Amino acid sequence: MLYEQDMTEQPEFGAVLEACKQYPRADTGKKDFGYGTAGFRMRADLLPSVIFAVGLLASIRSRKCKGSAIGVMITASHNPAEDNGVKIVDPEGEMMSEEWEWFATWLANARDPEGLVIFARDTRPSGEALVEALKAALVATGTEYIDYGIATTPQLHYLVRATNTLGSDREYGEVSIEGYYKKLSAAFMNTMHIEYANQAGPVYVDCANGVGAPQLKELLKYLPEDKFKAIIVNDKIDQPDRLNKRCGADWVKTQQRAPENFNGKDWDRWTSLDGDADRIVYYFCEEGSIFRLLDGDRIATLAADYIGELVHKSGLGEQIKLGVVQTAYANGASTKYIEKTLKLKVEFTPTGVKHLHHAAARQDIGVYFEANGHGTVLFSERALKALRKHQPQSTAQLNALTTLRALSEMINQTVGDALSDLLLVEVILSHKQWTVKEWLSTYADLPNKLMKVNVMDRNKFITVPGSAERRLERPPAIQPRMDEIIAKYQDARCFVRASGTEDAVRIYGEATHAMEVEEMLAQVQEYVIHISGTHIEPWVFKREDDRIEELEMGLRRDPPDPLPGGEQKTR
Ligand SMILES: CC(=O)N[C@H]1[C@@H](OP(=O)(O)O)O[C@H](CO)[C@@H](O)[C@@H]1O
Numbered sequence: 331m332l333y334e335q336d337m338t339e340q341p342e343f344g345a346v347l348e349a350c351k352q353y354p355r356a357d358t359g360k361k362d363f364g365y366g367t368a369g370f371r372m373r374a375d376l377l378p379s380v381i382f383a384v385g386l387l388a389s390i391r392s393r394k395c396k397g398s399a400i401g402v403m404i405t406a407s408h409n410p411a412e413d414n415g416v417k418i419v420d421p422e423g424e425m426m427s428e429e430w431e432w433f434a435t436w437l438a439n440a441r442d443p444e445g446l447v448i449f450a451r452d453t454r455p456s457g458e459a460l461v462e463a464l465k466a467a468l469v470a471t472g473t474e475y476i477d478y479g480i481a482t483t484p485q486l487h488y489l490v491r492a493t494n495t496l497g498s499d500r501e502y503g504e505v506s507i508e509g510y511y512k513k514l515s516a517a518f519m520n521t522m523h524i525e526y527a528n529q530a531g532p533v534y535v536d537c538a539n540g541v542g543a544p545q546l547k548e549l550l551k552y553l554p555e556d557k558f559k560a561i562i563v564n565d566k567i568d569q570p571d572r573l574n575k576r577c578g579a580d581w582v583k584t585q586q587r588a589p590e591n592f593n594g595k596d597w598d599r600w601t602s603l604d605g606d607a608d609r610i611v612y613y614f615c616e617e618g619s620i621f622r623l624l625d626g627d628r629i630a631t632l633a634a635d636y637i638g639e640l641v642h643k644s645g646l647g648e649q650i651k652l653g654v655v656q657t658a659y660a661n662g663a664s665t666k667y668i669e670k671t672l673k674l675k676v677e678f679t680p681t682g683v684k685h686l687h688h689a690a691a692r693q694d695i696g697v698y699f700e701a702n703g704h705g706t707v708l709f710s711e712r713a714l715k716a717l718r719k720h721q722p723q724s725t726a727q728l729n730a731l732t733t734l735r736a737l738s739e740m741i742n743q744t745v746g747d748a749l750s751d752l753l754l755v756e757v758i759l760s761h762k763q764w765t766v767k768e769w770l771s772t773y774a775d776l777p778n779k780l781m782k783v784n785v786m787d788r789n790k791f792i793t794v795p796g797s798a799e800r801r802l803e804r805p806p807a808i809q810p811r812m813d814e815i816i817a818k819y820q821d822a823r824c825f826v827r828a829s830g831t832e833d834a835v836r837i838y839g840e841a842t843h844a845m846e847v848e849e850m851l852a853q854v855q856e857y858v859i860h861i862s863g864t865h866i867e868p869w870v871f872k873r874e875d876d877r878i879e880e881l882e883m884g885l886r887r888d889p890p891d892p893l894p895g896g897e898q899k900t901r
């Protein structure tokens with residue numbers, strides 16, 4: 331047994347234990363830290379010991395991966411400024427695999443090879459001190475490291491893959507943030523091999539007052555203004571309180587409204603990034619100031635349509651098949667459009683980018699996006715080889731092939747990337763000579779709503795295996811009751827699942843009429859509360875803003891009184 335050994339006798343463990351004392355665990359009551367869908371994420375003052383542990387794990391993981399660089403990104407993405415978080419990036423630039431036990435074993439045994447951990451952080455002020463905790467763990471374990479300073483999450487994923495493929499025949503790009511800009515901008519320019527006129531004017535980018543702002547400014551230096559014109563909004567990274575506040579992709583998507591400092595004229599093309607620039611949504615105002623959102627589903631459909639068309643035009647339609655991956659949160663109208671109009675296959679996976687990513691990687695070309703704007707397009711080795719080898723038979727085939735090759739370089743292959751996705755959408759709109767109006771008119775979204783309920787124990791909500799989270803197995807009474815409610819409405823769909831990132835369950839619903847969605851969700855919410863009770867999270871994990879918001883929305887109730895025998899009753 332690993333923990334029966336007296337590890338203090340081994341010099342490297344002595345150093346680790348000594349360094350560990352500098353980062354005592356914060357008092358979180360009975361609550362444990364958990365590596366969720368998005369790594370660890372919580373209030374920044376609770377994080378130092380967690381970051382130290384992540385430093386140890388990253389160093390072990392690097393050794394286990396035979397010295398390949400492992401990435402550590404310090405960010406809390408779209409969360410408020412006082413939060414922070416951390417996630418580990420695997421050698422190909424993908425999310426870390428779940429084999430935690432392996433790391434512990436390696437901690438006991440690893441001597442060589444040397445490890446290499448590369449890391450970056452977003453603009454949160456807490457990031458600087460957390461980097462110190464990470465470095466302490468890396469120094470204590472004798473792990474070589476490179477600090478890339480402030481970067482977006484997808485830039486760190488890029489750097490990890492670039493580091494690990496350097497000198498191989500799969501070289502991903504120069505190993506620097508500059509190399510990332512060079513790769514994206516060169517590929518973008520290659521998509522412009524024919525003169526495309528985009529009369530639609532500049533794109534406005536709300537950077538959520540986060541890391542996307544300086545990084546996009548840098549990227550713009552590599553792109554000629556007559557080919558790509560972006561106007562940056564919400565770039566106050568020196569005012570941390572404003573990070574993700576009333577702006578950013580998450581806020582715009584969940585509030586379904588334009589961010590602070592929006593001053594778009596009708597039909598102007600606007601986008602919002604999130605706090606670590608791995609998500610993007612588009613939106614605009616129609617005549618009469620009607621807000622229209624073009625979310626992740628819209629980006630997926632646009633990309634699938636255009637890339638599918640290029641594959642066909644290049645003469646590779648028989649060899650390269652396209653597939654789209656969505657989650658249960660994708661609007662039903664988008665799925666119908668992909669299947670019926672684009673005639674492409676849709677696969678559903680559970681929520682969380684790593685599930686979508688793996689499913690997309692099994693396709694020749696896999697398009698995946700979560701409705702919230704996180705996604706990318708993956709080109710398999712098979713597809714890349716076909717693109718390299720194909721001899722075009724006409725100018726039309728050559729043009730399509732040239733664009734496809736450029737897109738395979740421009741689209742981040744490691745993870746969803748707001749900057750790369752921004753370029754992708756802009757290329758497509760300009761090639762199609764579409765404005766947001768034509769884009770929106772491809773299909774009509776079903777009215778929908780997503781809500782969150784803080785229940786006593788979210789772990790009681792278990793989905794039916796293989797149902798892509800669309801049906802609940804437990805608590806046993808809930809699904810039959812929900813089916814009864816849903817049956818009352820036209821073309822309605824509704825499902826409940828436990829969040830993987832918050833102590834809550836989410837309820838999603840859609841139907842033909844917005845009023846019916848409201849009515850249906852109210853009944854489902856009431857039933858969820860009825861059978862499970864609501865719950866107040868321990869103060870250490872809860873933000874005052876959230877508490878007040880939930881009170882205002884009527885989502886927060888007092889916890890139920892305990893009954894004899896440990897049962898709970900709801901009030
Ligand atoms: C409905 C929804 O938007 N869920 C989000 C959210 O996951 P939950 O497991 O639903 O909490 O956070 C994930 C990480 O950022 C993101 O991948 C996912 O799309």
Ligand SMILES: [Mg+2]
Nearest residue numbers: 407604606608
């Ligand atoms: Mg993010």
